[in-house]
Amino acid sequence: xxxxxxxxxxxxxxxxxxxxxxxxxxxxxxxxxxxxxxxxxxxxxxxxxxxxxxxxxxxxxxxxxxxxxxxxxxxxxxxxxxxxxxxxxxxxxxxxxxxxxxxxxxxxxxxxxxxxxxxxxxxxxxxxxxxxxxxxxxxxxxxxxxxxxxxxxxxxxxxxxxxxxxxxxxx
Numbered sequence: 062x063x064x065x066x067x068x069x070x071x072x073x074x075x076x077x078x079x080x081x082x083x084x085x086x087x088x089x090x091x092x093x094x095x096x097x098x099x100x101x102x103x104x105x106x107x108x109x110x111x112x113x114x115x116x117x118x119x120x121x122x123x124x125x126x127x128x129x130x131x132x133x134x135x136x137x138x139x140x141x142x143x144x145x146x147x148x149x150x151x152x153x154x155x156x157x158x159x160x161x162x163x164x165x166x167x168x169x170x171x172x173x174x175x176x177x178x179x180x181x182x183x184x185x186x187x188x189x190x191x192x193x194x195x196x197x198x199x200x201x202x203x204x205x206x207x208x209x210x211x212x213x214x215x216x217x218x219x220x221x222x223x224x225x226x227x228x229x230x231x232x
Contacts, residue, residue: 066089070090079207080206090172094176104161113168136155138181139180143193164189177192191205
């Protein structure tokens with residue numbers, strides 16, 4: 062996954078990361094742009110020295126994960142100068158989730174200083190919900206699951222954006 066994300070990022074290929082796809086985009090960026098060669102998710106490598114993806118604080122010590130995941134619809138505030146805002150055409154959205162891991166806030170400043178835009182956050186600003194690369198034709202990732210809200214006659218804005226970017230890439 063990380064190699065594919067790196068290829069898409071470096072070659073201007075359209076990329077839409079969903080849930081783990083966002084988490085691995087963060088790992089790839091931390092490793093290959095920010096220089097943290099051992100960056101990882103603690104879900105996949107618990108002993109990593111640079112846990113850019115960490116367990117959500119309210120999940121610490123939880124062993125019965127079935128009903129304790131971050132499940133359901135949650136609000137997200139989009140940055141007005143973001144691709145996400147342009148795709149959704151509004152600043153406050155609600156998306157469905159199913160996860161226990163998130164961007165480690167200890168690494169937010171480093172990611173931003175190296176060009177990654179944290180384009181969507183929880184209303185309190187604590188949880189990174191979306192990220193993107195402003196210098197890339199279409200590189201956006203979300204912690205949410207847009208597939209839960211997409212329909213054949215009403216495609217989700219992220220999927221619609223991905224398809225449009227792929228068509229542009231093709232021509």
